[in-house]
Amino acid sequence: MTETRQRLIDGALETLRDKGMAATSARTIAAAASANQGLIFYHFGSVDQLIIEACRVSTEQRVQHYRQRFAAVGSLRELLGIGRELHATELAAGNVTVLAQVVAGAQQNEAFAAAGREAIEQWIAEIERVLRRLLRGSPIAPAVDQPGLARGIAAAFIGIELYDGVDAGGAQAALAALEQLSVLAEVLDDLGPVARRAVRSRVRKAQARTPGPRPAGAP
Amino acid sequence: MTETRQRLIDGALETLRDKGMAATSARTIAAAASANQGLIFYHFGSVDQLIIEACRVSTEQRVQHYRQRFAAVGSLRELLGIGRELHATELAAGNVTVLAQVVAGAQQNEAFAAAGREAIEQWIAEIERVLRRLLRGSPIAPAVDQPGLARGIAAAFIGIELYDGVDAGGAQAALAALEQLSVLAEVLDDLGPVARRAVRSRVRKAQARTPGPRPAGAP
């Protein structure tokens, strides 16, 4: 990986993060990277390919960076707490803003869609691992479709990141409110066997109402 | 409102929805509207202003369209069920995809940011009204910051809408999982006074841990 190549990737990330997809062009990226515009095409073939590569690299780094933190999470509240930390640091420095731009640009662009899917899946994998660990033996486990919830959390987070660009105070309030919701999970955990029975029965009713994909092992 | 004006707004919505912000230009909009490109500037002054106006009009219509449905909601599960319905119909016909594009484009554009904020706030107002009604007297009420949660739900929904463009199956799973989570709220509602006490005590502990904005009336 040449040094110029790296500078271009950094320049692309910086431009996407600070100015958004609309203002991200070969010229603006080259300016941010203090590099020649033509080099983008020499190294990456096209602007789109550079953006995709930048998204890939940055996701890998950021997921890596948070991996140990995810591993240390011991409760749903702490998971949502990481969400807040991620929001604070990633807004300024990070990958999630870039990812949001790529995903927004993916609606008509299959290459972006593939890149966005791959990136989101990396975050999902981490979230899913934490959820599996946290919910093992919990009374609320039957009410949680872990793969689905992990996807919901990741998507919600991207939405909040975009919402922040439009109403920063609102985004803050949203994160705080979601974090506070973990109280409900804690209460149910506290209530133990009583909760377990109630959850089981409710889940059965719910599944009868809206038949959908069931957890593996269900009839 | 001239007929051409209306056609241009419809053309803008159609283009944003089907091709995304990147491919939305005076020329593509005019083509979708079967109108002359120059008329955009005659009627709206600029492409951005047309997009903003289109977002405004469409949000007003769609929120209006869902208002009675929101009013009929009797449980958290039903609220999330509307989310699914909204997802299904709005993806094809609707406003939320457009809103997501505007919000994504808002990161560097103050005019888009204002338009996005205004639009989201209309959805938030509806969600907040439903939450207030549903949570009145519920044991879980103290664990819910209603304005914050309403913002979280709206932002999460936008995120899921974008995620759909990248992984439609994943978005479906996410919505289903979130809907299923309402089981937890139902269980706590069932448990009545027991749950009420547990929630109160847990909320106090949580607030001591992370001091933040409190509900009105708190010390």
Place this chain on the structure above:
DNA sequence: GTCTATAGAGGGATAGAC
């Protein structure tokens, strides 16, 4: 109000010198 034509800026991408 609607059309054509066009100015002028900025975009992606390439050729070819170094």
Place this chain on the structure above:
DNA sequence: GTCTATCCCTCTATAGAC
């Protein structure tokens, strides 16, 4: 690998005929 120069395209926006 890097740089300059340039082609050709699309974009916004306007001028002016109808």
